[in-house]
Amino acid sequence: MNWITKFIKPRIKSLFKKKSSDVKDTLWTTCECKNLLYKDDLSKNLSVCPKCGSHHKLTPEERFKIFFDNKEFEILETPLPKDDPLKFVDTKKYTDRLKKARQQTNQSDAISIANGKLNGLDVTVGAQNFSFIGGSLGAAAGEAFIHGIHNAIEKRNPFVFFSCSGGARMQESAVALMQMTRSVLAVHEFKKTNLPYIVVMTNPTAGGVTASFAGLGDIIIGEPKAIIAFAGRRVIQDTVKEELPEEFQTAEFVKDHGGIDLVVERKYLRSTISTLLSILLKKKEAKVISTENVTEVEEILPQTSKAI
Numbered sequence: 001m002n003w004i005t006k007f008i009k010p011r012i013k014s015l016f017k018k019k020s021s022d023v024k025d026t027l028w029t030t031c032e033c034k035n036l037l038y039k040d041d042l043s044k045n046l047s048v049c050p051k052c053g054s055h056h057k058l059t060p061e062e063r064f065k066i067f068f069d070n071k072e073f074e075i076l077e078t079p080l081p082k083d084d085p086l087k088f089v090d091t092k093k094y095t096d097r098l099k100k101a102r103q104q105t106n107q108s109d110a111i112s113i114a115n116g117k118l119n120g121l122d123v124t125v126g127a128q129n130f131s132f133i134g135g136s137l138g139a140a141a142g143e144a145f146i147h148g149i150h151n152a153i154e155k156r157n158p159f160v161f162f163s164c165s166g167g168a169r170m171q172e173s174a175v176a177l178m179q180m181t182r183s184v185l186a187v188h189e190f191k192k193t194n195l196p197y198i199v200v201m202t203n204p205t206a207g208g209v210t211a212s213f214a215g216l217g218d219i220i221i222g223e224p225k226a227i228i229a230f231a232g233r234r235v236i237q238d239t240v241k242e243e244l245p246e247e248f249q250t251a252e253f254v255k256d257h258g259g260i261d262l263v264v265e266r267k268y269l270r271s272t273i274s275t276l277l278s279i280l281l282k283k284k285e286a287k288v289i290s291t292e293n294v295t296e297v298e299e300i301l302p303q304t305s306k307a308i
Helices: 003-021 037-043 060-067 093-105 138-156 170-191 234-242 251-256 268-307
Strands: 028-030 036-038 073-075 111-118 122-127 161-163 197-205 219-222
Touching: 003 138, 028 037, 060 111, 060 122, 060 138, 060 161, 060 268, 111 138, 111 268, 122 268, 138 161, 138 170, 161 219, 170 197, 197 268, 219 251, 219 268
Parallel strands: 122 161, 161 197, 197 219
Antiparallel strands: 028 036, 073 111, 111 122
16 A cells, blocks of 8 residues: 555545535535625524525524514423334435434424414424424324324414424335325314414425325415425426426415415515414304303203293
8 A cells, every 4th residue: 555545546536525524614605696695694584584585494493583472482202103114225224314314303203393382472383394304294294293282282272383394105015105094184173173274385395294294274475486385396397398388386486376375585584473473372262152152042942842
């Protein structure tokens, strides 16, 4: 082994490794508009580009901090089923992908659930982390979502969910697809309580998540320019054999065609959802009062008929 192989090559590799490991510690980042942004300025602006308005992805913890009152919340421990039920291997072992995703995100899986207050109102909130294998829906994510629903029912809380996902997790095949049905059934049970269920679709929300619990909100909100879809644009274009509009599958396009109710900038989400919840909860109270009045009338009617 000569000195180039023994000393020079390892030195070069270490320099590149050191440079890549310091990327997270840099003070600047870039946006899709190609502008260089100071990370602190981007963070203060709720991770929205001040130049083009692009809404950058947030982790669940970042989402909770900007949503809950005084950044105070409790992240719930959710059930964690056995990893890799199918012993799946592609270019890597699925267990290795899970291990890496957990190290990078400090989460057990893609969905996190938290309890906190929104303008003084107790709410249960869920969020997906796209950095965890594309925010994909697998057995653990399904369990987390269902646990969040159960928690909201138990505490009589409205449930708000921030979706961000590429769809069902292919490494779990039918086990992942089964979570679509399970989550829909959970939402159905939640709606029996007449408590509000609000979904905020962030960029991107696609596949099995769009086709299941994310599409069932009493009110569905999209963040600006968020991609909201089931199948990808290229798949659809190759199927219909027609050129699609440039804004196809954006939140604005989906809203204009009746797929969602509102498009709301991130800085207005707290106030908008707070207002919606106050309206929906008052309607719920009115419905309960109305039902009680009907019961009272039914009790009085027999007495009235006897008097007649």
